Amino acid sequence: MITSFEWTLPRGTVIKGKWKRNSYRVERLLGEGANGKVFLVERQRSWYAMKIGADTVDLQSEVNVLQSIAKQRKGSRAEPYLVEVDDMRALDGKEYPFYIMRYIRGATLSDYLMKQGMDWFPVVGYSLLGKLAELHDGGWTFSDVKVENVMVADYGRVELVDYGGVTAMGKSVRQFTEIYDRGYWNAGSRTADARYDLFSFGVLCIQLHESQRLAQLTASLLPQNRMPEELLKLAHANPRLKPLTGWLRQALNGEFKDAREAAGSWRQWMHRPGQRHATPAPSWMKGLFVASAALLATTIYWLLNS
Amino acid sequence: MKQILLITDGCSNVGVSPVVAAAQALAEGITVNVVGVLDQGDLGEFGSAEIEEVARAGGGLSRLVNTRQLAQTVQMLTRKTVAQTIQQAVHRELQQVLGTSSIESLPPDKRGEVVRVIDELGETSKLRVALLIDGSASMKPKLHAVEEAIRDLALSLQARQGQSEIAVFHFPGSAYGDDCTLDLDWTTNVGGMTQFLPRLQMKGTTPTGPALMHVIDFYRKADYGNRKNDETDGMMSDYVV
Numbered sequence: 189m190i191t192s193f194e195w196t197l198p199r200g201t202v203i204k205g206k207w208k209r210n211s212y213r214v215e216r217l218l219g220e221g222a223n224g225k226v227f228l229v230e231r232q233r234s235w236y237a238m239k240i241g242a243d244t245v246d247l248q249s250e251v252n253v254l255q256s257i258a259k260q261r262k263g264s265r266a267e268p269y270l271v272e273v274d275d276m277r278a279l280d281g282k283e284y285p286f287y288i289m290r291y292i293r294g295a296t297l298s299d300y301l302m303k304q305g306m307d308w309f310p311v312v313g314y315s316l317l318g319k320l321a322e323l324h325d326g327g328w329t330f331s332d333v334k335v336e337n338v339m340v341a342d343y344g345r346v347e348l349v350d351y352g353g354v355t356a357m358g359k360s361v362r363q364f365t366e367i368y369d370r371g372y373w374n375a376g377s378r379t380a381d382a383r384y385d386l387f388s389f390g391v392l393c394i395q396l397h398e399s400q401r402l403a404q405l406t407a408s409l410l411p412q413n414r415m416p417e418e419l420l421k422l423a424h425a426n427p428r429l430k431p432l433t434g435w436l437r438q439a440l441n442g443e444f445k446d447a448r449e450a451a452g453s454w455r456q457w458m459h460r461p462g463q464r465h466a467t468p469a470p471s472w473m474k475g476l477f478v479a480s481a482a483l484l485a486t487t488i489y490w491l492l493n494s
Numbered sequence: 495m496k497q498i499l500l501i502t503d504g505c506s507n508v509g510v511s512p513v514v515a516a517a518q519a520l521a522e523g524i525t526v527n528v529v530g531v532l533d534q535g536d537l538g539e540f541g542s543a544e545i546e547e548v549a550r551a552g553g554g555l556s557r558l559v560n561t562r563q564l565a566q567t568v569q570m571l572t573r574k575t576v577a578q579t580i581q582q583a584v585h586r587e588l589q590q591v592l593g594t595s596s597i598e599s600l601p602p603d604k605r606g607e608v609v610r611v612i613d614e615l616g617e618t619s620k621l622r623v624a625l626l627i628d629g630s631a632s633m634k635p636k637l638h639a640v641e642e643a644i645r646d647l648a649l650s651l652q653a654r655q656g657q658s659e660i661a662v663f664h665f666p667g668s669a670y671g672d673d674c675t676l677d678l679d680w681t682t683n684v685g686g687m688t689q690f691l692p693r694l695q696m697k698g699t700t701p702t703g704p705a706l707m708h709v710i711d712f713y714r715k716a717d718y719g720n721r722k723n724d725e726t727d728g729m730m731s732d733y734v735v
Binding site: 207244245248249251252255273274275283285358359360361366371372377378379380411412 | 566577581597598601602603605606609610612613617642645646649650652653654655688
């Protein structure tokens with residue numbers, strides 16, 4: 189349930205931080221999370237993403253997580269994610285907290301695959317598993333893994349967005365979306381562990397290929413009949429997902445030890461024999477073959493007759 | 495922390511006003527949340543006004559939803575109320591220690607530590623939620639969804655690190671003259687149970703107020719029983735009365 193505010197900021201609005209006095213010019217709305225809105229903003233000719241929160245404690249809690257992750261990654265090559273934290277005054281006269289983060293240029297996962305083609309799915313999936321494994325190494329789960337929270341930049345490079353759900357392992361998951369939730373499918377607890385994210389990842393794979401059938405399924409199933417087996421049936425019926433059913437079964441039943449093991453198994457699936465020739469020859473190739481055969485026949489006929 | 499979550503679809507019509515009962519609950523340290531369930535038609539102006547007022551008197555929140563959103567709403571209200579209760583306690587502390595009454599008035603660099611404490615308490619403090627279900631005739635087709643929402647809530651509470659328990663009541667009571675009946679005593683797990691609310695036809699009245707009083711009394715008795723051999727309410731008992 190979204191507990192956000194109603195207003196938005198028109199293009200060109202200048203926001204000045206209450207404490208640090210830095211100004212940002214609003215370009216457009218990038219997205220809406222469970223507890224705030226994210227805008228694309230500009231400051232000194234650099235682009236940033238600005239998340240404005242509806243609730244100070246909620247947003248600060250998210251900032252705390254981002255700061256802990258940044259501290260853990262100090263010394264690594266990763267670019268800093270969090271840039272600044274401040275408050276602003278909106279037109280309704282109230283003060284709202286915001287933070288500034290690195291702007292991730294890219295498309296949402298489903299847009300990307302729609303535009304670039306499903307051939308990118310295995311690579312992007314592998315890259316996403318890597319991102320999750322990185323987060324898990326630090327003792328966190330992402331928790332709210334879903335299509336909307338995965339951005340893809342050029343060449344299938346993946347970034348997770350909306351850290352509002354990130355939870356320390358062993359605690360109760362802070363934010364989730366029903367159809368991606370392990371508890372909703374009667375497949376386990378809502379305690380944060382690596383397998384919780386892998387479950388959501390499994391649902392995400394199905395969502396990407398069979399979004400309509402998945403929506404129908406969730407609308408028609410009785411609560412007590414929601415089970416991973418039902419999700420696997422959808423996967424099995426889809427030609428692209430069918431070879432992945434074994435992997436999905438392990439993810440949805442919590443059989444992978446962690447995201448690294450899941451990624452390793454994913455990689456094997458990517459490189460399995462036959463995968464590279466899985467797609468039928470394109471029609472232009474068939475056309476070329478027919479043309480060259482015809483040419484050969486003509487040549488032979490001509491040679492024999494001369 | 496103690497909460498009552500009232501799930502209803504109409505107006506009370508007998509006994510003490512539920513607004514008075516909710517105010518009494520708050521006075522005894524129990525927050526009252528109210529969810530109004532509407533599927534066909536609406537609650538009417540009077541019903542929705544009552545729902546809002548009961549929650550306000552009980553220091554809690556209210557929402558009007560259809561059965562599809564019920565599970566999510568119940569979960570969200572409980573979580574929000576836990577956060578709110580702790581924030582109120584922390585605000586009092588802030589006032590004493592720093593002379594400021596809100597987290598918002600602290601500069602962002604100073605908020606981190608306070609919020610860390612709030613998050614930690616929200617996860618680890620002991621929590622009890624008594625669910626009070628309106629079982630009048632018009633609610634009958636919705637009881638499936640209500641049970642589902644209760645199961646979902648129990649699942650979320652089980653994931654907390656702190657001890658969390660729920661109890662379930664419905665009203666009007668099954669026996670003649672009872673305002674309200676206990677269906678499920680304090681428990682942490684409703685996993686295997688598929689149906690715990692009775693489907694029998696009950697009396698036509700909706701004694702929301704008396705039922706609330708009954709639950710407050712139930713809490714009072716539980717506290718009395720606990721005081722003798724249980725001092726493990728932890729640090730929250732210092733904060734939340």
